[in-house]
Amino acid sequence: MARATCKSLALLIFFLSLDVRVDAATAILAQGQSLAGDATLTSSNGAFSLSFFTPHGGDGSRLYLGVQYAKAVEQTVPWVANRDAPVSAAASSHSATLTESGDLQVLEGESVVVWRTNTYSSAGNATLTLQDNGNLVLTGGAQAVQLWQSFDYPTDTFVPGMRITLDRLNGAVARQTLFTSWRSPDDPAPGNFTLGQDPLGSAQLYIWRSRSGQDGGRNTTYWRSGQWANNNFVGIPWRSLNLYGFQLAGDPSKSSGAMTYTFNTFNSSLYRFVLQPNGTETCYMLLDATGAWEVVWSQPIVPCHGYNACGQNTECSTGDHGQAVCTCLKGFEPTTSAGEGCVRSSQLTCSERNVSMSGGDRFAELGGVKLPDFATWESTVSNAESCRQWCLANCTCVAYSYSSGTGCLTWNQELVDIYHFPTTGEGYDLFIKVPASVLDSDSDSKRRRWTRVIVSVAIAVAFVLAACGFLLWKCRRRIRGGRSET
Numbered sequence: 001m002a003r004a005t006c007k008s009l010a011l012l013i014f015f016l017s018l019d020v021r022v023d024a025a026t027a028i029l030a031q032g033q034s035l036a037g038d039a040t041l042t043s044s045n046g047a048f049s050l051s052f053f054t055p056h057g058g059d060g061s062r063l064y065l066g067v068q069y070a071k072a073v074e075q076t077v078p079w080v081a082n083r084d085a086p087v088s089a090a091a092s093s094h095s096a097t098l099t100e101s102g103d104l105q106v107l108e109g110e111s112v113v114v115w116r117t118n119t120y121s122s123a124g125n126a127t128l129t130l131q132d133n134g135n136l137v138l139t140g141g142a143q144a145v146q147l148w149q150s151f152d153y154p155t156d157t158f159v160p161g162m163r164i165t166l167d168r169l170n171g172a173v174a175r176q177t178l179f180t181s182w183r184s185p186d187d188p189a190p191g192n193f194t195l196g197q198d199p200l201g202s203a204q205l206y207i208w209r210s211r212s213g214q215d216g217g218r219n220t221t222y223w224r225s226g227q228w229a230n231n232n233f234v235g236i237p238w239r240s241l242n243l244y245g246f247q248l249a250g251d252p253s254k255s256s257g258a259m260t261y262t263f264n265t266f267n268s269s270l271y272r273f274v275l276q277p278n279g280t281e282t283c284y285m286l287l288d289a290t291g292a293w294e295v296v297w298s299q300p301i302v303p304c305h306g307y308n309a310c311g312q313n314t315e316c317s318t319g320d321h322g323q324a325v326c327t328c329l330k331g332f333e334p335t336t337s338a339g340e341g342c343v344r345s346s347q348l349t350c351s352e353r354n355v356s357m358s359g360g361d362r363f364a365e366l367g368g369v370k371l372p373d374f375a376t377w378e379s380t381v382s383n384a385e386s387c388r389q390w391c392l393a394n395c396t397c398v399a400y401s402y403s404s405g406t407g408c409l410t411w412n413q414e415l416v417d418i419y420h421f422p423t424t425g426e427g428y429d430l431f432i433k434v435p436a437s438v439l440d441s442d443s444d445s446k447r448r449r450w451t452r453v454i455v456s457v458a459i460a461v462a463f464v465l466a467a468c469g470f471l472l473w474k475c476r477r478r479i480r481g482g483r484s485e486t
Contacts, residue, residue, distance in 0.1 A: 029098050029128035031121075034107075035065075036095040045132040046070055047270065052087070052094060053077065058186035062086035065096050065106050065115070066188070067134050067150065069270065073291040078134055078157035078272060079150050082106045082115035083188040102126035102140045102147060119147040133161035155188065156181050158273040160245065164205070164261040166197035171255040173199050181275045193222065193279040202375065203228045203252045203259055207279055221307045222279050223300050224417055226370050229405030229428075235370040235419065237426040238283075238297045244271070253379045271296070304419050308373075311341025312414040315369060318422055329415065330364035331434035341414075346435050350395040362436045363388065363400075368427040370419040371401050372411055381408035391433065399432045 102121025121140025226235025
């Protein structure tokens with residue numbers, strides 16, 4: 001009887017130890033502890049907090065566990081645990097519990113698990129910490145080995161300290177970091193837009209739109225950053241991102257291996273890149289003095305920022321009222337089908353044997369643009385002239401571009417998603433292969449225009465001189481007539 005009583009008492013103590021609740025702000029959640037009610041887990045620098053919340057303007061009956069910016073005036077949530085499985089506010093209780101086995105669980109009531117990390121610490125001593133950069137880290141064992149971190153499972157926000165990784169094996173995606181928008185500003189459930197690296201390994205960032213119920217449910221490309229140019233993306237003429245700690249590690253020319261973008265700011269400013277519910281990617285900076293967020297950069301915000309807005313072999317320019325103005329590239333003309341872009345007005349004369357022949361193919365220059373998609377990086381070509389000659393000598397090459405940041409890029413298919421920047425000095429130069437006759441006819445046309453201008457000016461000058469001469473003759477005649485009368 002006494003032995004049974006001791007066993008019962010031991011079991012009671014054990015179960016009570018599993019529900020040690022934290023009722024105020026704390027820096028660490030230890031094994032067996034729970035975060036419940038209004039309790040918060042706070043980073044040591046006071047910049048971030050973890051707690052249950054209801055999105056501003058959202059359904060008050062739904063609660064989510066999320067990391068928030070503690071010093072921001074408006075509610076700002078860069079990471080949500082149970083984004084597609086909210087806890088009911090009507091439940092008897094809710095908590096985030098770090099179990100004895102080292103698994104972080106979000107509970108509705110006492111036993112319903114709505115979200116978990118699926119981690120296990122065989123050595124015990126599990127600890128949950130919110131780091132100064134907003135990363136929620138779960139460690140275990142005497143050596144505090146990392147078991148899990150929230151930065152590996154992002155929601156819609158990219159912050160300093162995070163990584164955007166694409167890991168490929170023989171050209172196939174083995175692992176990829178993806179960011180998914182909220183469904184709406186007041187609903188953190190996964191939305192219709194996703195951001196990540198190009199699966200083909202170009203190191204470009206893409207935003208894809210989920211076409212649920214349309215086009216067979218396939219995702220479509222919504223936006224593209226352009227190629228990485230060592231200090232910035234070709235399609236984002238913002239301040240040099242590398243100066244703000246944005247870097248790429250990895251080799252896009254290889255079919256296997258990881259390519260990773262990292263972002264480590266050089267100062268204490270708090271930046272965040274957010275994939276909005278409408279598909280816009282926006283960079284914000286927190287103003288220390290007011291706690292308000294300032295918009296630093298945002299795309300897409302005009303139709304030309306969208307992917308391939310004008311169709312193939314076109315350039316998209318922004319009109320006075322923000323509308324897309326579509327123009328065929330030099331040597332191209334509109335297709336017979338509206339909205340499908342342009343096709344060549346005359347075919348290339350290129351072949352492997354007539355590269356140096358008179359009347360062959362040449363290049364039309366298009367400056368200040370976001371370079372087309374589907375470029376090939378020619379890693380062995382080291383200067384602009386070599387890049388030109390390489391493209392001229394390869395009949396499959398239809399265009400090239402060279403800069404110190406991008407190296408030699410070539411294209412061997414239809415040219416898509418070309419945006420002409422409105423400001424001089426922005427963008428890159430694209431050289432499009434066209435038949436020499438296109439440029440010759442253009443030169444002839446210019447000569448004819450100049451000839452017409454010169455002839456017109458000469459006629460006008462002759463007319464003015466004749467009129468002046470006639471007036472001068474009349475004046476002299478009057479003067480002579482007046483003298484004779486006197």
